[in-house]
Amino acid sequence: MTYDPQPQASHYVNGAYLEDDTGTPIPVIYSANGAEIARLHSATDAVIEAAITSAQAAQKDWAALSGRERGRILTDAARIMRERNHALSVLETYDTGKPLQETLVADATSAADALEYFGGMAGTLTGEHIQLGEDWVYTVREPLGICLGIGAWNYPTQIAAWKGAPALACGNAMIFKPSETTPLCALKLAEILTEAGAPAGIYNVVQGLGDVGAKLVTDPRIAKVSLTGSVPTGRRVYAAAADQMKHVTMELGGKSPLMIFDDADLNNAVGGAINANFYSSGQICSNGTRVFVQKGIKEAFLARLAERVASAKIGDPMDESVNFGPMVSENQMKIVQGFIAKGIEEGARLVAGGEQVDRDGFYLEPTIFADVTDDMTIARDEIFGPVLSVLDFDTEEEVIARANDTIFGLSAGVYTSDITRAHRVIGAVEAGACFINSYNDAPVEAPFGGHKMSGVGRENSRQAIEHYSQLKSVYVRMGDTEAPF
Numbered sequence: 001m002t003y004d005p006q007p008q009a010s011h012y013v014n015g016a017y018l019e020d021d022t023g024t025p026i027p028v029i030y031s032a033n034g035a036e037i038a039r040l041h042s043a044t045d046a047v048i049e050a051a052i053t054s055a056q057a058a059q060k061d062w063a064a065l066s067g068r069e070r071g072r073i074l075t076d077a078a079r080i081m082r083e084r085n086h087a088l089s090v091l092e093t094y095d096t097g098k099p100l101q102e103t104l105v106a107d108a109t110s111a112a113d114a115l116e117y118f119g120g121m122a123g124t125l126t127g128e129h130i131q132l133g134e135d136w137v138y139t140v141r142e143p144l145g146i147c148l149g150i151g152a153w154n155y156p157t158q159i160a161a162w163k164g165a166p167a168l169a170c171g172n173a174m175i176f177k178p179s180e181t182t183p184l185c186a187l188k189l190a191e192i193l194t195e196a197g198a199p200a201g202i203y204n205v206v207q208g209l210g211d212v213g214a215k216l217v218t219d220p221r222i223a224k225v226s227l228t229g230s231v232p233t234g235r236r237v238y239a240a241a242a243d244q245m246k247h248v249t250m251e252l253g254g255k256s257p258l259m260i261f262d263d264a265d266l267n268n269a270v271g272g273a274i275n276a277n278f279y280s281s282g283q284i285c286s287n288g289t290r291v292f293v294q295k296g297i298k299e300a301f302l303a304r305l306a307e308r309v310a311s312a313k314i315g316d317p318m319d320e321s322v323n324f325g326p327m328v329s330e331n332q333m334k335i336v337q338g339f340i341a342k343g344i345e346e347g348a349r350l351v352a353g354g355e356q357v358d359r360d361g362f363y364l365e366p367t368i369f370a371d372v373t374d375d376m377t378i379a380r381d382e383i384f385g386p387v388l389s390v391l392d393f394d395t396e397e398e399v400i401a402r403a404n405d406t407i408f409g410l411s412a413g414v415y416t417s418d419i420t421r422a423h424r425v426i427g428a429v430e431a432g433a434c435f436i437n438s439y440n441d442a443p444v445e446a447p448f449g450g451h452k453m454s455g456v457g458r459e460n461s462r463q464a465i466e467h468y469s470q471l472k473s474v475y476v477r478m479g480d481t482e483a484p485f
Contacts (some may be wrong), residue, residue, distance in 0.1 A: 001087045005030075005094045005184060009205045010040040011047055012190040014054035020044045026180050026207055031097030032317050032325040033362040040183050042208040045215075054201030055146045055173035058195060061297055062202050063143045063171030067122035074119030074165060079197035080190075082113040088157060088187035090318070095156055097184040097326040097362070098280055099140050099317040106434045110163030110444070114221055114460070117444045123162025125170065125465060134478040141469045143171035144247055145223035148216050150237065151186065152228040153179035153328055154283045160186040160443075163226045164193075166464040172224070175216060183207045217241055224248065224468065228285075230382075231407075231453050235295045238456070249457035249467045251285070251449055253382045254410030256289030257403035258439060259393075259425060262296035264370065264415035269451060270304045272415055274387060276439040278309070278366050281327055282336075286411040286448075288439055290372075290379055292393045293404065302390060303368055304382035306352045314357055326361045327385060333362040337387030337445065343369050343378040348389070374402055382408070400428045409451030413439045432458075 005028065009017035028038045043051070062070065081088060087460035088108035093100050098107075126141040144440055149163035160176050167174045178186045189203045206212065217225055217240045224247035227237050232251040241248045258276050260269045276288035293301050315327040324379060327333040333356070341356050353367035372379050372389040379389055393399040412431035414421050422436045432450040435441065442448055442460075449458040457467045 003087050003091045004106040005091065005189065006038040007040070007184060007187050008014055009375040010183075011043060011051070012187050012205040013051045013201070014359040015185075015202070017025060018047060018050065020047050023047070024209065026183060026209075028095070028183060028467055029329065030094055034330070034361055037094060038184065038203050040207050042180070043206040045213045046213065047206055051175050051204040052146065052219060054236055055175055055204055056221060056346050058201035059143070059145060059171070059173035060198045062168075062173065062199055065171075067125050067169070070169060070171065071119040071122030073193070073197045074115045074122065074168060077117035077193050077198070078112040078119065080192045080196060081108050081115065083169065084192075085109060085112075088185070092157055092190060095184045096154065096328055097317055099322045099325045101323055102280065102325075105322075107155065107157045107319070110155075110158040110442070112445045114158075114161040114165040118169040118464075120463070121465070122169040125469070126183060127471075130332055135476060136478075137473055137475050140472045140474070141465075142472055144468060145172060145470060146171045146221055146366070147174045147226065148222045149174055149176040149179045150213050150225070150229065151176065152255070152285070154285070156182040156185040157189060159228050160189045160205075162459050164189065166319045166468045167456045168198070169185050169200065169308055170465060170469040172468055173202050173204075173224070175206060177206055177208055177213055177216060179304060180209050181209065198219070204272075213237070213262075214240065218244070220244060222246065226467070227251070227445055233460070234325050234455070247467065249449075249459065252410070252453065252456040254285050254287070254450060254454050255290060255380065255382050255406050255408045256286060256288045256411040256431060257290045257292055257399075257411070257429065258413040259292045259399050259415070260294065260297070260301065261414070261416040261421070262294040262416070263417045264297070265417065266297065266300060266304055269415040270301065270308055270414060272359060272439040274308060276413065277388040278312070278386050279440060280326065280450060281325055281364070283328060283332070284440065285382055286433055286440060286442075288411065288413050289383060289387065289389060290403070291388055291390050292399050293343040293390055295392050295394060298370075298392055300392070301349055302368070306368060309352055309368065312362060312366055314365075324366065328362075330362050332385065333364055334389060336383055337362055339381070339383045339387060340367055343372070343376065346376045346378070348372045348376060348378060351390075353386070374405060380406070395426060400425060409433070410454035411450070436460040
């Protein structure tokens with residue numbers, strides 16, 4: 001099976017594709033060659049209204065099903081996704097430019113994991129009995145209603161499922177707005193959910209720019225907003241949602257520290273730094289882009305890192321031997337080029353890369369800076385591209401203080417052979433998703449989310465259920481009711 005990059009229509013609403021070509025055109029550019037491979041249209045007010053009203057109509061009946069009934073549909077959708085993994089992975093590569101070698105194992109498979117995990121959990125979402133002498137209280141876990149998911153462009157299939165699976169497991173409907181940069185993959189998730197038996201309207205996909213997201217966020221019929229995006233976007237969406245006391249989950253940016261001590265296994269530490277900076281061409285929010293290396297191994301680390309990065313195979317992302325692909329868009333490439341220029345201007349030492357690759361598409365070389373200081377722009381701002389900054393440190397206390405000196409708090413990692421120190425350091429860093437002798441693992445069983453400006457709430461694990469449901473408590477008096485008069 002293969003999927004045409006040009007979908008049947010721009011939107012998926014009420015169990016079917018829906019087009020309204022009066023909306024603003026959204027060209028889909030394949031970042032490996034700069035060619036337009038599809039054209040969609042931003043949602044009009046009529047499309048938005050159809051999405052909300054169909055979600056409203058579907059949600060009550062969906063919530064009335066047993067958890068096991070909802071769960072069967074989610075797990076069947078997971079099965080279909082796994083059967084079609086190759087076709088979905090090719091579409092993900094068209095959407096993002098990520099190498100097929102990567103999308104085959106990290107995108108539709110991750111989405112299927114989420115559907116399966118929350119499908120299996122749906123039947124366990126029960127309340128609690130609290131005995132109070134003769135009287136008692138019981139709790140009921142209820143859905144919120146219509147949940148809005150707003151996706152980022154780096155993991156379009158995964159994010160659509162990370163938000164949709166717990167929402168649907170809890171009995172909600174979801175409207176998902178993908179990034180306008182990567183609008184294709186979420187449509188296939190919606191289509192597969194319908195095929196698996198999800199009622200029409202329970203998972204709708206609408207395309208659009210920021211104005212579409214703003215209309216959805218501020219509509220009073222939307223009960224919850226879950227955003228994956230940048231801190232500036234998160235601030236705006238959070239404020240708009242707060243005006244109507246909506247439930248929110250914000251999974252935002254990061255400038256995460258990866259701390260490598262001089263007793264670390266050098267090859268493993270270099271591998272961790274590569275995973276923390278160059279997977280998906282560096283376009284991952286949790287990336288450990290501030291690589292703190294203890295001075296005793298700094299030059300050995302840099303030499304081994306440069307050697308391994310030089311072996312990266314850059315090329316056609318549809319070639320399964322290629323392991324480093326283009327940036328998602330020309331605009332994102334230019335943003336990262338600006339950061340590279342700033343790093344050079346501010347005195348960082350360019351160890352490797354830094355140039356645009358001489359081929360069609362939006363390719364940048366994997367870039368390594370050394371002698372980076374905490375006040376440099378490349379050490380302060382989220383770059384979201386293949387730029388790794390190495391900073392020196394002497395002591396454990398020093399590196400913890402410097403690691404925490406940031407507005408962000410999404411992730412952190414440590415490489416050391418001293419397991420006591422590993423736990424001590426991770427215990428002291430201000431971050432939500434952390435790693436010891438590893439980096440960027442994101443199993444659905446583990447909660448994912450940040451501290452400080454990196455977000456609010458958690459995705460995945462049982463914690464996600466708390467963000468897509470609400471509790472009702474019922475006090476039951478078994479005797480007479482006493483009153484003062």
